[in-house]
Amino acid sequence: MLVGTSTSMYSLKLKSFGRIARCFSTTSSSPLRICVVGSGPAGFYTAEKLLKAHESVEVDIIDRLPTPFGLVRSGVAPDHPETKVVINQFSRVAQNERCSFFGNVSLGSSVTLLELRNMYNAVVLAYGAESDRSLGIPKEELAGIYAAREFVWWYNGHPDCRNLAPDLKSSDTAVILGQGNVALDVARILLRPIEELARTDIASHALAALEESSIRKVYLVGRRGPVQAACTAKELREILGIKDLGVYIKPADLVTTPADEIEMKNSRIRRRVHELLSKAVTPGCTPVASQRELHFVFFRKPDMFLESDDKSGHVGGIRLEKTALKDVGDDELVKQVAVGTGVYEDISCGLALKSIGYKSVAVDGLPFDTNKGIVPNDRGRVLADASHGHLQHDIGLYVCGWLKRGPTGIIGTNLHCAEETISCISEDLNRGALASASTKPGREGLRQVLDSRNTRVVPFDGWGKIDCEERRRGSLKNKPREKLATWEELLEVACR
C-alpha cells in the first residue's frame, strides 16, 4: 500500500481520529464485547464496521452451520462465482485477532439468547430468513412441490437439504411461481446445458440429478405483468442468453397501461426489465422439438395444485386464475395489485417451485412481527412490548440484515444496514446505556457454556480445513470446489 501521496497526511490522520473519537468519545478506552448471531453478509459487515470503529471491541460471530458466509455460500448460484468473491473480505474480518468465529453453535439449543445477553455488552441478531412464505392454497403439501429456498440449498450443497431428492425424471415441465431473481436462478439451473454446470461448484448430487433430468420446459408464473416483475436486468439478460433456449412471452402481455408507464418512469430497473423482455420475443418463432423452453406467464395467480394421475400423492399440475391489475395507490403513487377474474387454466408439471419470498424464524425470548416476518425494530434497535402495547428499545439487543428489513436486497444492501445498526450501538454506548465490559465475560464465558454442553465448536480454522478439502476434491473434477454436503462430513473434516 502506498503510504500516501497526499501532502496533508498528518492533518488527514488527525481528522480521521477525530471522526472515530466523535463516535466513541468517552468510552473508547474500555473494551466492548459484542456477539453477532449469523455469519452471512449482515453479520460480517456488522463485525467489520464494529472492528473499524472501535479499537478495543471484541466481536464473536456464531453460526449454526460449521461453514460461515450464510447465503453467499448457500444462496448465490453456482454459475455466479464473482458474486462470491466477497468471501475474501469476510475471511479477513474473521482472521482479525479481535474477532472469533464459532461455527456449529445454534441459538436456542447450544446457547440461549438470555445467556448471550448476560455474557456480552450487546448482541446483534443477523440470522436472516430460513423459512418461506406459503401460498395457502389447496394441495400445497403434495410431493414435488418445494420452496425455491430448499431447491437452492439442495444444488448449493447445504447439509439441511442434502436429501431433498427432487424428482426431475417424471415430467418434462417445471412451474416456478414468482419472477424474482431467485426464480430466475432456479430456472437457469434447470435449463443450463449440463456441461456448463459441471464446471461450477454445484453440489455433485444435484449435478447427477440434473444430468438425468427430463425437464425441458420451465414456466415462470407471475401474478402481475412484466412491468411489475421483481427480477433485475443482469439476471434476466443472463437467462435470455442461454444457448439454444427458446423464450416465449405473449406479445399482449407486454402492452403497457398508463399506470405501467408511470411505474416505469419512476424506476429505472422496471424500465430496463421491460425493455429486455420486449426484445426477447422473436416474432414468428416456432418451437423446435429438442430445444429447451422458457415461458414467461404473466397475469396468473395460483389457485390450487393438482394431484398427478400416475403418481399418487405427487403434484401433476397447477390451476391458475387469470388476473387483472387494479391501481390501489393514491394520487401520484401508483400501486397495482392483481385481482382474480374467475377465468382458470391448468398447466401440467412434475415439479413446482414456490419462489414467493423467504421468511424469518422466531426465537424464544425475541419479539417477532409475524405479519412482516421480522423482529420489530427502530433502525436496528429491537423494540420490545413494555406494557399496554407501548414499544420501547430493548437495550443491548440489535438486529441487522433480513431479520431487520425483511428478505429483500442484495449483498451490498447490508452495508448500509450494518452502518445504521452500528450508529445506534455507538449512540447507546456513548450515553452509557450498554453495561461496561468489566462485568461481561464475553468470549471466555461463551466457551465455558459451550464446553459444558459438549458442543463441537468449529473455529474459523475449521472452515479453513473444510475449504482446503473442498478445493482438493474439486481439483480432481475440474471444479473450483466439491462441496461437503452432509453434517457428518463437514464436522469430521473441520475437527481433524
Next chain:
Amino acid sequence: MDGWSERLALGRRPVGVRCRRGAALVLPLVRNLIESVVPYVSRRERYSRSLQALHYRPRDSSAARKFSSLLSNSMAHNQYLKTQSHASFCTSAAKLDSEEGDEEPQRINVTFVDKDGEEKHISVPEGFSMLEAAHDNDIDLEGACEGTMACSTCHVIVMDEDQYNKLPDPVDEELDMLDLAFGLTKTSRLGCQVIAKRELDGLRLALPSATS
C-alpha cells in the same frame, strides 16, 4: 512538556511525521522502479494485496511489507483474471504491459469527497481504476466483488458533469449493477470502471451517503 508537545509548540512537525512525509515522496519512485524491473505483476494480485493491507493492519510498516511482497511476487495469473472478461481489466492489463521498460506512467489528480464532505486529494497513475486508487490510499470505498462488476458497492458520483461526459459510456453490465446502487444519481459510475487517463486530471468523486 515532553519532546512531542515541545516540538508541536515550536511549530515543528514531529520526527515521525517528517520521516513519513519523506517516505511518501520516495516510496512511489521506488515502487515505479521495481515495477519496471520485476516481471509483470498481475493487476488482480496487486489489487488483492492492496485490499489485504487495508484491513486492520497498523499503518507504520505497510510500505515496507508491500516492498517485500512486490519483490517476491510471481507472474502467475489467478483464476479471476482468467474468467472475468470485462474490458476495463483487459485495458489496464494491456496498459501495465506497456509500462514495462517504458516511461513512468503519468499521474492525475483525483479528489474523493466522503459523505461528511471531507476531501482527500490523491494522485493516481494512468490505467488504475478509482477503486484501486481508493484502496491504495486508505479511502473507505467498498469493493465486495473486487472489481468484477458483480456488485455495486464501489459506486461513486462524478461531481462535475463535464468530467462525467469525458468517461467512456458504461457497458450494459455496469448499468445493470448501477441499477441496484444506493443513492444513484445521473452521474453515478462504478469506481472499478472509472480508469484514470490524462483527460480526467482534477476528477472529483463523491462517495454516496450511507442513508438516504
